[in-house]
Amino acid sequence: MNRPDIRRLPKRANPEEAQKLLLDSVREIVLPTESVSLGECVGRVLAEDVFSVLNIPDYDKTFIDGYAINPTETKAASTSTPAAFKIVGKLFPPDYPTALRVNRGEAAYVACGAPIPQGAKATVKVEETRLHGDVVEVIREIKAGEGIIPQGDDVKEGDLLLRKGHLLRPQDVGLLASNKMTTAQVFRKPVVSIISGGDELLKQTQKSPSVIANNYALVAAGFASQLGAEPKLMGIMPDALDKVTQKISQALDASDIVVTIGGSSVGVKDFVPDAINALGKPGVVMQGVSLRPGAISGFGIVNGKPVIMLPGHIGSCIAGFYLFLAPLIGVYTGLGADSAVPQVPAVLGKAVETGPQFRFLLVNVKRGDGKLEATPVQGGSSALTTIVKSNGYTIIPPHTRKEQGKGVTVTLFNKMEMLGFE
Amino acid sequence: MNRPDIRRLPKRANPEEAQKLLLDSVREIVLPTESVSLGECVGRVLAEDVFSVLNIPDYDKTFIDGYAINPTETKAASTSTPAAFKIVGKLFPPDYPTALRVNRGEAAYVACGAPIPQGAKATVKVEETRLHGDVVEVIREIKAGEGIIPQGDDVKEGDLLLRKGHLLRPQDVGLLASNKMTTAQVFRKPVVSIISGGDELLKQTQKSPSVIANNYALVAAGFASQLGAEPKLMGIMPDALDKVTQKISQALDASDIVVTIGGSSVGVKDFVPDAINALGKPGVVMQGVSLRPGAISGFGIVNGKPVIMLPGHIGSCIAGFYLFLAPLIGVYTGLGADSAVPQVPAVLGKAVETGPQFRFLLVNVKRGDGKLEATPVQGGSSALTTIVKSNGYTIIPPHTRKEQGKGVTVTLFNKMEMLGFE
Numbered sequence: 001m002n003r004p005d006i007r008r009l010p011k012r013a014n015p016e017e018a019q020k021l022l023l024d025s026v027r028e029i030v031l032p033t034e035s036v037s038l039g040e041c042v043g044r045v046l047a048e049d050v051f052s053v054l055n056i057p058d059y060d061k062t063f064i065d066g067y068a069i070n071p072t073e074t075k076a077a078s079t080s081t082p083a084a085f086k087i088v089g090k091l092f093p094p095d096y097p098t099a100l101r102v103n104r105g106e107a108a109y110v111a112c113g114a115p116i117p118q119g120a121k122a123t124v125k126v127e128e129t130r131l132h133g134d135v136v137e138v139i140r141e142i143k144a145g146e147g148i149i150p151q152g153d154d155v156k157e158g159d160l161l162l163r164k165g166h167l168l169r170p171q172d173v174g175l176l177a178s179n180k181m182t183t184a185q186v187f188r189k190p191v192v193s194i195i196s197g198g199d200e201l202l203k204q205t206q207k208s209p210s211v212i213a214n215n216y217a218l219v220a221a222g223f224a225s226q227l228g229a230e231p232k233l234m235g236i237m238p239d240a241l242d243k244v245t246q247k248i249s250q251a252l253d254a255s256d257i258v259v260t261i262g263g264s265s266v267g268v269k270d271f272v273p274d275a276i277n278a279l280g281k282p283g284v285v286m287q288g289v290s291l292r293p294g295a296i297s298g299f300g301i302v303n304g305k306p307v308i309m310l311p312g313h314i315g316s317c318i319a320g321f322y323l324f325l326a327p328l329i330g331v332y333t334g335l336g337a338d339s340a341v342p343q344v345p346a347v348l349g350k351a352v353e354t355g356p357q358f359r360f361l362l363v364n365v366k367r368g369d370g371k372l373e374a375t376p377v378q379g380g381s382s383a384l385t386t387i388v389k390s391n392g393y394t395i396i397p398p399h400t401r402k403e404q405g406k407g408v409t410v411t412l413f414n415k416m417e418m419l420g421f422e
Numbered sequence: 423m424n425r426p427d428i429r430r431l432p433k434r435a436n437p438e439e440a441q442k443l444l445l446d447s448v449r450e451i452v453l454p455t456e457s458v459s460l461g462e463c464v465g466r467v468l469a470e471d472v473f474s475v476l477n478i479p480d481y482d483k484t485f486i487d488g489y490a491i492n493p494t495e496t497k498a499a500s501t502s503t504p505a506a507f508k509i510v511g512k513l514f515p516p517d518y519p520t521a522l523r524v525n526r527g528e529a530a531y532v533a534c535g536a537p538i539p540q541g542a543k544a545t546v547k548v549e550e551t552r553l554h555g556d557v558v559e560v561i562r563e564i565k566a567g568e569g570i571i572p573q574g575d576d577v578k579e580g581d582l583l584l585r586k587g588h589l590l591r592p593q594d595v596g597l598l599a600s601n602k603m604t605t606a607q608v609f610r611k612p613v614v615s616i617i618s619g620g621d622e623l624l625k626q627t628q629k630s631p632s633v634i635a636n637n638y639a640l641v642a643a644g645f646a647s648q649l650g651a652e653p654k655l656m657g658i659m660p661d662a663l664d665k666v667t668q669k670i671s672q673a674l675d676a677s678d679i680v681v682t683i684g685g686s687s688v689g690v691k692d693f694v695p696d697a698i699n700a701l702g703k704p705g706v707v708m709q710g711v712s713l714r715p716g717a718i719s720g721f722g723i724v725n726g727k728p729v730i731m732l733p734g735h736i737g738s739c740i741a742g743f744y745l746f747l748a749p750l751i752g753v754y755t756g757l758g759a760d761s762a763v764p765q766v767p768a769v770l771g772k773a774v775e776t777g778p779q780f781r782f783l784l785v786n787v788k789r790g791d792g793k794l795e796a797t798p799v800q801g802g803s804s805a806l807t808t809i810v811k812s813n814g815y816t817i818i819p820p821h822t823r824k825e826q827g828k829g830v831t832v833t834l835f836n837k838m839e840m841l842g843f844e
Contacts, residue, residue, distance in 0.1 A: 003548070003553050004553075005487075005531060005553060038634060039640070042644045042647070042838075056805065056806075063735065065427075065687060065688055065689040090690075092621065092622070092661070092689075093620075093621070093622030094620075094621040094622040094624070094625045096622075109427060109690075111689040111690065112687060112689060112734065112735070113622065113734065126425070126427050126688070131425050136427075149805075153805075154801070154805035154806075154807050161807075162810075167841055169644070169835070169836075169838050169839070170640070170643070170644020170648065170835075171641050171644075171806060171809040171810050171835075173640055173641070173644060174637040174638060174641035174644070174736075175807065175810050177633070177634040177640055178806060180633045181633075182632050182633060182634070198515075198516075199514065199515070199516040200514070200515030200516035202516070203516040208602065210604050211599070211602045211603075211604060212460060212599040212604070215596040215597075218460065218461070218592070218595055218596050219595070220592075221592070222464045222591070222592020222593075222595060222596070223592050225464070226464070239514070267487040267533040267534060268531075268533065269514060269533060312534065312535065313485065314596075335841070339841060342840030342841055343789065344766070344789070344794065345789060345790075345793055345794065367765065367767060370767045371767055372766065379576070383575075383577075384478075384576075384597050384600060385478070385576050385577055385583075385597065386576075387593040387596075388593050388597050390593075407792045413592075413593075414592075415837040415838055415840045416464075416589070416591050416837055417591070418764035418766075418834065419589055419757070419762075419764055
């Protein structure tokens with residue numbers, strides 16, 4: 001039956017299979033890389049294995065403030081029978097390399113980080129000594145190597161420091177700096193263009209030009225940015241096939257991934273799928289997923305670039321975002337499909353029962369008694385406040401009842417949500 | 423006993439009390455705020471309560487694609503005895519406000535998000551209708567309100583939307599946009615100046631000017647930035663009292679919080695405490711904490727501004743950072759002392775036993791079988807690789823044995839560490 005009020009009814013795919021189909025279709029992409037100065041590297045992903053160019057530490061050094069001595073001379077030393085040493089010098093960290101030598105009966109003052117003088121085999125803390133003019137007394141037996149970090153103890157030249165695909169945190173960047181690097185080769189951030197539909201947003205924009213009418217695009221852009229992408233707000237597409245096609249075409253030219261919000265449902269003004277099909281092969285690959293909310297999500301591929309179709313309801317939009325866009329961003333950032341979003345084990349705060357579809361269950365995760373508790377968030381799927389009350393989601397299979405207290409894996413929207421824990 | 427090789431032996435304070443002393447000393451600070459455009463607001467902290475200026479949704483609207491009708495006319499409708507309606511119009515989201523009315527026996531096509539025509543009290547999905555030209559048949563009884571989100575269902579005008587002190591996530595910013603805001607009043611990011619000591623770094627810098635010798639400052643800056651501060655690398659202070667004093671003085675002028683790394687231990691070239699005392703009252707408030715590593719941490723207050731003294735060993739430096747600087751940044755960002763860092767419940771991956779001091783135990787948290795498992799990280803406290811292998815820490819009280827599998831609360835270094843979970 002050909003109905004003008006129903007343009008197509010989507011075939012509802014299994015969400016996991018739908019996601020796999022998307023990821024398979026970009027399996028061959030070559031990720032571009034760029035050289036970035038260390039100061040800008042936090043949050044970026046290494047595009048190469050990094051090997052150590054030096055030993056860490058680069059010389060035998062002391063990790064205390066005290067005296068460098070030959071420990072064999074402290075045999076049987078005690079408070080009553082201390083071992084005495086004449087102080088023949090002082091060493092500070094900048095004194096490496098040093099020519100100073102301690103002979104039998106001699107010691108050198110060493111500040112934390114200083115090199116070890118020749119002839120010394122241990123350092124003893126000032127607190128374990130007594131000082132009489134230029135003579136220092138050691139009041140216990142000292143073992144060889146005490147207070148010393150030997151050269152290369154931590155890292156040896158040629159060791160693998162950090163792997164390709166590693167997310168660079170502040171401490172990693174510090175390590176790269178200690179490896180005498182000033183830049184790192186990282187994956188370029190994927191550019192994700194976001195287009196919002198349709199005429200009602202344009203109308204709102206005309207009425208109040210300063211107000212951001214397409215605020216869902218703002219949410220999607222923020223989420224994409226938190227996952228490591230470079231979002232690009234492409235504005236609003238009017239409800240007309242030629243305009244939608246033009247907008248998506250512009251976005252394809254300007255980005256790695258294109259996202260549409262709205263305009264891909266079964267309404268008579270939903271032109272996105274036709275636009276995608278008009279723009280190139282294979283066009284729409286998948287539309288309609290057995291996921292509630294989020295059923296009207298889908299994607300196409302145009303000349304090798306993915307176009308993700310997200311529904312216009314915010315709840316469905318977010319479901320589609322995490323089903324398709326989040327793993328895709330993970331792949332494009334170099335982290336991998338599963339690694340762009342944080343996952344935590346939690347227990348359900350309330351029983352949940354699903355119907356014939358997979359359920360995209362919004363939850364709020366809190367710290368409970370030694371556990372994280374994920375409470376399902378009530379609220380309409382079209383209300384942004386429902387997303388505001390949530391910090392993540394879990395997917396429950398069809399025809400399933402999960403009791404309160406049952407373990408689930410929660411995907412947090414992004415790393416920011418860690419701070420929402422109370 | 424006056425020893426030239428021991429300038430002072432710190433009194434070892436209880437870490438919790440030391441932290442409380444610091445936070446008490448900045449209890450009266452007034453946090454500056456600023457107006458920031460919504461596009462830049464993610465990660466910032468609201469400095470005011472935000473109330474809704476409108477109802478959400480702002481009018482009765484449908485959340486389906488279908489037909490708006492008067493449900494009383496569908497009484498006893500079924501596939502064999504459908505209720506028939508003449509279609510008298512089509513409504514789309516931009517059509518609000520609409521003058522369209524459906525009378526008895528009439529329906530209007532409505533696209534998802536469209537306003538409800540006058541006289542209609544429900545909407546029915548296209549899938550639950552049959553179409554014959556301009557007549558639509560409804561094949562089941564429809565209840566009043568079906569398919570409709572009433573005005574203000576989600577938020578009513580005047581409702582509190584977001585509280586002062588709330589960390590703005592992408593969905594929150596989207597909500598502010600829907601509240602017709604274009605900017606938000608947020609707390610200004612605290613400027614944290616970081617000064618590194620001493621001569622050995624200067625020597626390294628002279629040897630290789632392009633290489634970042636003070637890489638621990640880079641780590642501290644990255645951590646501070648992840649917690650919401652604006653770090654400022656102030657370079658290296660030479661090992662000389664006048665130079666150290668001058669550097670800290672400059673930093674105090676340029677920032678909200680000053681941090682020194684190194685130069686505050688008990689070595690003979692540790693001039694930071696004297697410099698702080700020289701700069702203003704009360705000067706050094708606390709030096710030396712019963713924490714291993716991190717014992718040589720401390721802080722001063724100069725003319726109301728905190729100066730945090732971090733040890734020069736990276737492990738100790740990080741311990742001092744999380745004992746003093748992280749909660750301080752939490753206060754200054756407006757989030758609160760405990761809220762700048764993410765905390766998760768975990769079980770110990772290995773037994774731990776402490777001596778007479780509190781233990782700052784570096785751990786690596788991973789997802790185990792339905793639990794997070796925190797494995798203590800082995801490695802020297804002066805090795806940056808130890809921090810690289812860690813994603814957080816837990817503090818164990820003195821003279822305590824915690825068995826493997828025992829619950830602990832882990833503080834992750836920052837939100838980025840969520841992605842380190844495997």
